[in-house]
Amino acid sequence: MAFAIVNNYAPLDRFDHDAQKGTPIIDARNVGVTFKVEHGTVEAVKDISFQLYRGETIAIVGESGSGKSVTARTVMGLLSKRATISPKATVGFNGDNILKFSPRARRALRGNRISMIFQEPMSSLNPLYTVGSQIVEAIRAHNRVNRKDAEAKALDLLKQVQIPEPEARLKQYPHQLSGGQRQRVMIAMALSNDPDVLIADEPTTALDVTVQAQILNLIRELQKQRGMAVVLITHDLTIVKKFSDYVYVMQHGEMREHNTTERIFADPRHPYTKKLLGSEPHGRAGPLPDDAGVLLTANGVRVSFMMRHGGVFKPDLRELVAVDSLGLTLRRHETLGIVGESGSGKTTFGQSLLRLNQPTQAEITFAGERIDGHTRAQMRPLRAKMQIVFQDPFSSLNPRMTIGQIIEEGLVVNGLGNTRAERLERVREALDAAGMPTNILSRFPHEFSGGQRQRIAIARAVALEPEFILLDEPTSALDLSVQAQIIELLRKLQDERGLSYLFISHDLKVVRALCHRVIVMQNGHIVEEGSVEDVLTNPKTEYTQRLVKAAFDIA
Template identity: 55%
Template structure:
């Protein structure tokens, strides 16, 4: 376990009595209530707690990046290298942000500019703080992409964010944050979208850079395995307050607060019940193939490379069954899921749902099926309309599909869906930006289940959730599945969640299925070296 002699390291950052409130249509929400902590050069401080506990809001207060409706209370002190960040002008903060203090955000798709190539965004970050030629900055950008394990970095350099998987986008964000070798790195769920093997590599990379440059790290995470591996000290937050702090060893071995003990005991456990006999095949995919063409090179020597994202994959999902798909970022998991739902057209293959072929239907012909075929995306912020309040977002599908005889009845159905995902009914009048990442994910799940579909594609639905809420969502999904005979295609990099929820599992690598079978058989007795590596990295 990491250790640092606090007496030998001067505090680089100290926050005292930081309080942040938000003005909303329903009143003032106190998000952070007097948080105080410090981090020294070369130290890793982990900040853990439930979604909405104030972890990310505190970090944004440090960066001077609070939302327009947020207020940093008088008396809040944020001192970085003996300078008061709270009193700095925006121009002064810009010289520090991205240079001396960098931040990796929780949702990479919304943090990357969709109209600029990946490489250009990294170059901009490098050149805004360093005197370096564009050619040298390009060389440095490609090196950083390679260092964070992006495959084919020269090709990816010229691609746009939407052409990368969620995990690959997260690695681009890490490359951008580390490009200027900051003194302090604030990492807000930096491994959320990463599979377990790449997570281990990224954590190792961050640790190496930390030791090389004596960099301080504030790690915001709900993954207690990560906290155990990399942190020196831990702060536990709940409802905007700091409830416990101490060395990692102290907090995990002798937690003093009941909430800390609750968090430690909330890691996913158990496995699904056996499927009933005689269930019919609800969804079937036969030899699905999806390819993408990527162009790279100079204007006069453009080259095209074909990337096979899904290579002739077949599967069956029965009524009431959950099929898990696991594999590294970029292995084709989400692409397969999108092609099954006809949100992405495959180059070849057939999709059958409820006995009817659907891959040859037009958009108009598919529309009546959309209530039965639902999806919960990996990135909840980009999938929620920022101009609509939660009640409108969750109820939009009901209105569009003519479900419910009146506005009052639809509001009642929305309220029930919010109850099911443990969100207060009062949130119906609030906007998505007023919630944490985990809370937004629960809203996305509520929007899906309110339509009572037959099949739901769940693309990393618990990746943004802390452990205690994650356990509740797993139980919720199990209950809904059993009561309504729902079928799930569950895409995840968290093998503990897959083990707890999925009847069967497929392991994907480079667009191919390398192993498949009953979940417990595959995870307890993996037959391929690749699956063995995944299981080992997940600490199952």
């Protein structure tokens, strides 16, 4: 009976197929994908079908682990060797079943006619090559152009995606860019060969709210100019509502429902679709205890980097001030939010407080101890008390270690747990607290979705029972319903253990739900600070007003 209901909501053909002109540019039918794992197989995608027509945008939505990205990688031919595609599956592209193509033919198609923007830019960009050389390589792999022309096109692409100082960025390496800037580089590479189909897997995950709209408007503008079709994979329903024409809803590898965007939002039929549309970060941070003392203070924090401009033989080194004489006070049991656009210095400021980078000057006190002059050896005893959850979980989890080893490593290094059995019990408790199953200790990071990897990173931090956690975009890779779970988890841990959080984010909805106070940063300066309610309800600066409008007024 349940199977029949699902098929009524998600038939093989689209509900609007009679109104469409021509044939789909992509027509996927009966796609199923299984993965070999240690104790058998996992069905990641179960017999799904979807169609994409020229010049339109379809959205594939669903929670982490629902099979959205596996579906995209099936189309791209980027599945791992552990994957097996169902023999009855077909993926038609311009009438040809590309699943039958040779590896060479798939390579010619990939990045040329069908291109993809990946969810995690740091793991997709080669750390050994400059940004410019990687874009040039993408252009020359499919076109007979000389390097000079390719470099000119690369510069033009960076200008199109509105990256600051594009000439300088061409000569920089991925680690020298912010998360949002790296994502814009990935978008430039994906658009470099004017593809017929662009698959955007969480294209704005790492971007702040104001740039999200710019990037999506850019994609839509290019789409209109070139007749490009777009597959938008996202968990952000506000983006889906504004930018997609047709919506497919997935859960546990199955297609639960699909319909036009207007119908999905006006009349969701499947219970899971209703649950997704009803998910939104909610609640507010509870009042601080009266006796909450100060845990962390910082004054005059300044961080600068020397940036190379000009050529190899005439280098022009200029100082870039990323953080300019900032300060803050964080009390025990408090959550302090730091918001601002990509490149505003949020992450650099946060990491300098943990001494993960070297401030040019600073006065930093943690739990009554001055730490700004500490060596690495002097900082080591404090590391268990000061933890961090990074923005990009894939690059912060060792791909050669199992989940059990990754989380246990911190316990071993800091001498926590008398026996291995005791440590593994703490590992399981941390995974359970982060909403992950406890039977995944022998699996590897690449076997999980982006949102699941982020929860593993949170479990790793929680396992050490710290006093202070720096959360750098911890919910950026998570869908709305899981965001709510993580917010509740962080609140619960804070109440039980008196934790203090420094919460760096561009998602003002999550900041409003979780934080007591908020700091607004722009170009390395603090432009506004105060209680969450004051700043988000009555922003005083034009910059904060723009951030708030982009976060809450998009529709």
